[in-house]
Amino acid sequence: MTETPLRLGLVGLGQIARVQHLPAIAANPDFRLVAIATRGQTDVPEGVALHSSMGEMIAAGGIDAVVLCTPPQMRYALVRDALLAGLHVFMEKPPTQTVAETQDLARIAAGTGRTLLASWHSMFSAAVAPARDILARRGMQAMRIDWQEDVHKFHPGVDWFWQPGGMGVFDPGVNALSIAVACAPEPLFVRAARFRVRPGEQTPVAADLAFATPSRETGFDAHFDWDHQGLERWTIRWTLDDGGVLDLSRGGGALALDGKTLLDEPDTEYPRLYAHFRDLVRSGRSDVEIRPLMLAADAFSLARRD
Known part of the structure; x- marks a missing residue:
């Protein structure tokens, strides 16, 4: 029996999202990109809804997980809100601006039973x-x-x-x-x-x-x-x-x-990351590695x- 693709909402459409995340999502049949939240008007893939904020995107419904490609300074509140809304979360590196914020998000993810991935792609x-x-x-x-x-x-x-x-x-x-x-x-x-x-x-x-x-x-x-x-x-x-x-x-x-x-x-980091995220969601686990952020x-x- 084939699993239903995980419906993704992408937050932040900068260079890393365009160069790495969009191709990796498109190449993996276990995911379907359904929405993007970013500032201003921009071109998005056909059939993908465009929103001005993550809050607006969540309110519209129809997503199972969010991928955060925003600067780390604003990441904590966005991840917290997504987890509390019952969504799984994939965080681009670095996960947050401080170690304490990342640790608290891991606590929230455990409490909500949602998957949280701190995606150290390297x-x-x-x-x-x-x-x-x-x-x-x-x-x-x-x-x-x-x-x-x-x-x-x-x-x-x-x-x-x-x-x-x-x-x-x-x-x-x-x-x-x-x-x-x-x-x-x-x-x-x-x-x-x-x-x-x-x-x-x-x-x-x-x-x-x-x-x-x-x-x-x-x-x-x-x-x-x-x-x-x-x-x-x-x-x-x-x-x-x-x-x-x-x-x-x-x-x-x-x-x-x-x-x-x-x-x-060749570079296959992001396809491997998305396969890892899929496996985490299916098994009900999180992966919140903090050692690179601690060293920094x-x-x-x-x-x-x-």
Whole structure:
């Protein structure tokens, strides 16, 4: 017997929604996009209702779940209202502007019996599972993250990143942090951070972090740069306990061990995420991972600012 497709309402029609969410929804027969809530008039797919707010969309009825692609500063109230209205919720990363807000939403979801997904899409990249398995077997004595891209290329004209709660370079940087915590065989702690903040802005455009683990105090660091010129660099290099080198590149699309390619695959993160959301809804579970957001929050707490 075929399950009835889950009827989705999408809130926020920015670049990430258009580039990733709309194609992933359209390609999955377990979902049907029935409504979009966004500011102003815009083109929407044929047969999809357009609303000016999520409240208006919920009042119109006919949806089972909402997908939140709004800035994180406004996310908490929207997710709370959707859960209390009896809807399942898929949150684009970062889930909210604070750890406490995400934790409270997990509490509300449990109380209402609805599914809540904090969608760290990079955790669903092809390299994560094999990297985690290798690190579990062979240990980790060092780690270097380099996450560098040009914000103007991927988010032209967007300024909420530079306001309190916008996270600045950690908006893309949490992708690396999500991979790091998913793969590391033991917890990661931020030990030091240095931010570069441009005049008139409140969040960093670049950052350098030092990490520790319960067994090692040094050897783990990261460089994030959202003002990078040239080809994007989304890499993590782990030095294994036996001296081997594990290289993740293309944001998790490729993985090599001691220079030998283990995998090199196209981007399938969002299709995998939506399959995961479907499985969570069908089994009555939630997935509210907070460790990437906690590491970013710890960096803000410890940072020296230039």
